[in-house]
Amino acid sequence: MSNIAEYVFPPPAVTSLPVAGSTxxxxxxRIYCVGRNYLDHIRELGNNEKEPPLFFTKPRDAIVQxxxxxxxxxxxxxxxxxxxxxxxxxSGAYNIAEEAALTHVFGYxxxxxxxxxxxxxxxxxxxxxxxxxxxxxxxxxxxxIHPVSQVGHLNAGNIRMQVNGEVRQDSDLRAMIWNVxxxxxxxxxxxxxxxxxxxLTGTPAGVGPVVPGDTMRGEIAGLGALTIHVGPRCV
Ligand code: MN
Numbered sequence: 098m099s100n101i102a103e104y105v106f107p108p109p110a111v112t113s114l115p116v117a118g119s120t121x122x123x124x125x126x127r128i129y130c131v132g133r134n135y136l137d138h139i140r141e142l143g144n145n146e147k148e149p150p151l152f153f154t155k156p157r158d159a160i161v162q163x164x165x166x167x168x169x170x171x172x173x174x175x176x177x178x179x180x181x182x183x184x185x186x187x188s189g190a191y192n193i194a195e196e197a198a199l200t201h202v203f204g205y206x207x208x209x210x211x212x213x214x215x216x217x218x219x220x221x222x223x224x225x226x227x228x229x230x231x232x233x234x235x236x237x238x239x240x241x242i243h244p245v246s247q248v249g250h251l252n253a254g255n256i257r258m259q260v261n262g263e264v265r266q267d268s269d270l271r272a273m274i275w276n277v278x279x280x281x282x283x284x285x286x287x288x289x290x291x292x293x294x295x296x297l298t299g300t301p302a303g304v305g306p307v308v309p310g311d312t313m314r315g316e317i318a319g320l321g322a323l324t325i326h327v328g329p330r331c332v
Pocket of ligand 1: 130131132133179181210299300
């Protein structure tokens, strides 16, 4: 008897992220994202300030490791960075109460919600889904996950983005409209959250374009830095 599963071709690899202080890696299940979670960013894009949290997803194989070079995305002339705090879950459920939400958090990381801004604007104008603007290949660079046991829970602290050494985003996690427990509570009403899920919590003001040759560096107090290079157009 063979215990080798039979597939018509090899199944995709597990997507994983490094964990600070451990040789074991964090296996990624799903990537959820919150849109419009900092007031100054809502205002810079001209959106409504009084909406409930807006969620979208990225495919897990859009993850890119720290230090990598990503291609300049195809079919865009306005390829944007959005620096975000990522929350990594060690467990989950439906309908998690705010008061219990943090018990499901394994750790935190720095992530980039890379965006085809021109397509996102066109899609939003048509009330169409954002997938091709947000969920494309290489659209989710994510750094090392720092366990709660080492860094505690992050509800305040500087979040700062540099492109080629120039500061482009400079805010504080306290400026989030929906905090991490509230995000988990809302999201778990829509999806059964599970271990391995990652939640990007939205970006502050200052989003903008990058071009081939740029180096992006995101920093969040307590989490170190995430560095990603922009390479030539992929097609
Ligand atoms: Mn975002």
